[in-house]
Amino acid sequence: MRSNHNHNNSLAEVYDLAVVGGGINGVGIAADAAGRGLSVFLCEKDDLAQHTSSASSKLVHGGLRYLEHYEFRLVREALAEREVLLAKAPHIVKPLRFILPHQPHLRPAWMIRAGLFLYDHLGKREKLAGSRSLRFGAGSPLKAEISRGFEYSDCAVDDARLVVLNAMTARERGAHVHTRTRCVSARRSKGLWHINLERTDGSLYSIRAHALVNAAGPWVARFIQDDLQQKSPYGVRLIQGSHIIVPRLFDGEQAYILQNEDRRIVFAIPYLERFTLIGTTDREYQGDPAKVAISEEETTYLLKVVNAHFKHQLSRTDILHSFAGVRPLCDDESDDPSAVTRDYTLSLSACPGEAPLLSVFGGKLTTYRRLAESALAQLAPHFQNLQPSWTASAPLPGGEQLESLSALIEALCESFGWLPTQVARRWANTYGSRVWRLLDGVHELSDLGEHLGAGLYTREVDYLCREEWAMEAADILWRRTKLGLFMTPGQQAKLRDYLKSEHPHQPNEHAA
Numbered sequence: 001m002r003s004n005h006n007h008n009n010s011l012a013e014v015y016d017l018a019v020v021g022g023g024i025n026g027v028g029i030a031a032d033a034a035g036r037g038l039s040v041f042l043c044e045k046d047d048l049a050q051h052t053s054s055a056s057s058k059l060v061h062g063g064l065r066y067l068e069h070y071e072f073r074l075v076r077e078a079l080a081e082r083e084v085l086l087a088k089a090p091h092i093v094k095p096l097r098f099i100l101p102h103q104p105h106l107r108p109a110w111m112i113r114a115g116l117f118l119y120d121h122l123g124k125r126e127k128l129a130g131s132r133s134l135r136f137g138a139g140s141p142l143k144a145e146i147s148r149g150f151e152y153s154d155c156a157v158d159d160a161r162l163v164v165l166n167a168m169t170a171r172e173r174g175a176h177v178h179t180r181t182r183c184v185s186a187r188r189s190k191g192l193w194h195i196n197l198e199r200t201d202g203s204l205y206s207i208r209a210h211a212l213v214n215a216a217g218p219w220v221a222r223f224i225q226d227d228l229q230q231k232s233p234y235g236v237r238l239i240q241g242s243h244i245i246v247p248r249l250f251d252g253e254q255a256y257i258l259q260n261e262d263r264r265i266v267f268a269i270p271y272l273e274r275f276t277l278i279g280t281t282d283r284e285y286q287g288d289p290a291k292v293a294i295s296e297e298e299t300t301y302l303l304k305v306v307n308a309h310f311k312h313q314l315s316r317t318d319i320l321h322s323f324a325g326v327r328p329l330c331d332d333e334s335d336d337p338s339a340v341t342r343d344y345t346l347s348l349s350a351c352p353g354e355a356p357l358l359s360v361f362g363g364k365l366t367t368y369r370r371l372a373e374s375a376l377a378q379l380a381p382h383f384q385n386l387q388p389s390w391t392a393s394a395p396l397p398g399g400e401q402l403e404s405l406s407a408l409i410e411a412l413c414e415s416f417g418w419l420p421t422q423v424a425r426r427w428a429n430t431y432g433s434r435v436w437r438l439l440d441g442v443h444e445l446s447d448l449g450e451h452l453g454a455g456l457y458t459r460e461v462d463y464l465c466r467e468e469w470a471m472e473a474a475d476i477l478w479r480r481t482k483l484g485l486f487m488t489p490g491q492q493a494k495l496r497d498y499l500k501s502e503h504p505h506q507p508n509e510h511a512a
């Protein structure tokens with residue numbers, strides 16, 4: 001047992017908690033722990049959300065499909081989290097209606113109706129509308145033979161920004177968040193973890209911590225084996241999922257959930273007004289998680305499923321962008337990659353007198369907050385004076401005093417008459433009420449600095465480097481914003497040059 005906050009050590013700084021991994025699970029645990037009064041250190045070997053947490057289908061959802069695998073615990077928890085996250089971050093979490101076309105190869109309509117009834121009632125739901133049956137008219141973008149279906153609610157989320165906002169929360173509660181810093185090894189000694197870290201420039205430093213959280217995602221088992229030299233309590237199944245982005249395939253705000261004849265499902269989701277996001281696949285992956293990329297076979301599969309449902313036919317030349325990630329799932333020895341449990345497992349190892357290690361296996365973006373609460377509940381016996389859970393009702397950065405996005409956009413346009421409406425809209429949807437910080441001291445367009453293209457001004461770049469750990473062009477183009485889809489190669493090169501000259505890599509400062 002120990003008391004919190006103990007930084008006065010001449011050897012290497014001592015934290016209560018060290019977290020390895022800056023994906024959603026690592027930052028979620030770091031934020032929760034920092035808010036409960038623990039001193040927290042988090043390291044991420046690349047950029048925040050660079051791996052699985054930016055390669056998702058970008059849904060906060062209960063997971064209608066998981067009902068088929070009887071994952072009631074997970075579905076109930078996830079359904080309830082939808083409204084919690086909607087309230088915490090209304091600028092990046094939005095309600096989304098899903099259309100489920102009904103076809104003869106699917107389950108009978110009564111069974112789907114029963115599943116949707118469960119989906120409507122398993123978790124607490126106040127804001128999201130319930131499900132209903134539909135008949136499609138001649139104006140439907142679906143093929144004429146698809147005449148019936150259902151509609152239900154879930155939410156869309158900006159996955160990478162959800163990670164950044166949690167990292168900001170952690171920092172605002174006192175955590176030290178170090179990106180581009182790899183944990184190369186850690187060992188236990190005299191009740192503490194001694195943790196060795198390496199920055200991308202090759203420089204090394206160490207910290208110590210009373211507890212270690214391994215939230216390394218696809219690397220979770222490898223981290224235990226290679227860096228801690230221990231045996232992993234569970235195996236990990238790496239299940240690849242890929243997405244393609246095409247020009248907007250249909251009108252309207254609704255998404256489609258398409259069930260293929262092999263029973264797997266593919267989403268077609270409206271994306272950033274101009275596009276449709278299509279995914280995902282499920283295939284066993286054996287390679288390096290950092291190198292995962294969509295395969296020819298997956299591309300063919302996604303196009304085939306969409307073309308089987310929509311009147312408008314897509315071909316490879318329509319694909320504007322693609323991305324892939326690997327789900328780090330806890331191995332339940334299922335034969336079918338789609339059926340491996342999507343639930344999470346936390347493993348705590350702590351012999352008496354030893355510093356504890358908590359490893360995270362599996363998990364969804366949707367349930368990150370509940371996962372963090374469970375992690376803190378498991379670590380609680382190792383800390384005195386740990387404050388109670390607090391994240392359910394606390395807004396994420398930008399979600400504070402945000403009544404409606406349209407009111408925010410209106411207020412921005414009123415205060416800054418010269419601001420292009422498109423930029424005001426993007427900023428409101430990206431930064432929420434934090435946009436006022438970005439615009440602090442700005443009086444005219446020239447105060448935004450140089451225009452790099454597609455509404456990206458150097459002032460926003462400076463803000464992202466200062467406030468959101470952005471360092472490289474990809475951090476800004478694909479994770480802090482999605483401007484990579486809008487900027488030309490020439491404009492992207494200009495951003496790279498600007499970063500090189502104005503924001504050369506600064507190793508994270510550390511007092512050790």
Ligand SMILES: Cc1cc2nc3c(=O)[nH]c(=O)nc-3n(C[C@H](O)[C@H](O)[C@H](O)COP(=O)(O)OP(=O)(O)OC[C@H]3O[C@@H](n4cnc5c(N)ncnc54)[C@H](O)[C@@H]3O)c2cc1C
Pocket residue numbers: 020021022023024025026043044045046047048049050051052053054055056057058059060061181182183184215216217218219223227239240241242280324325326327328360362363364365366367
């Ligand atoms: C295709 C696909 C679609 C999905 N769709 C959805 C969805 O719509 N909704 C949903 O809720 N969930 C979805 N998920 C699941 C969700 O994305 C993941 O469960 C979640 O992102 C996992 O987060 P994580 O923090 O565990 O892992 P990651 O995001 O991979 O983070 C782990 C981090 O640890 C870092 N790391 C590893 N080793 C070290 C080390 N030694 N030192 C420092 N850092 C290290 C890595 O660089 C990495 O950034 C999807 C997943 C996939 C693959």
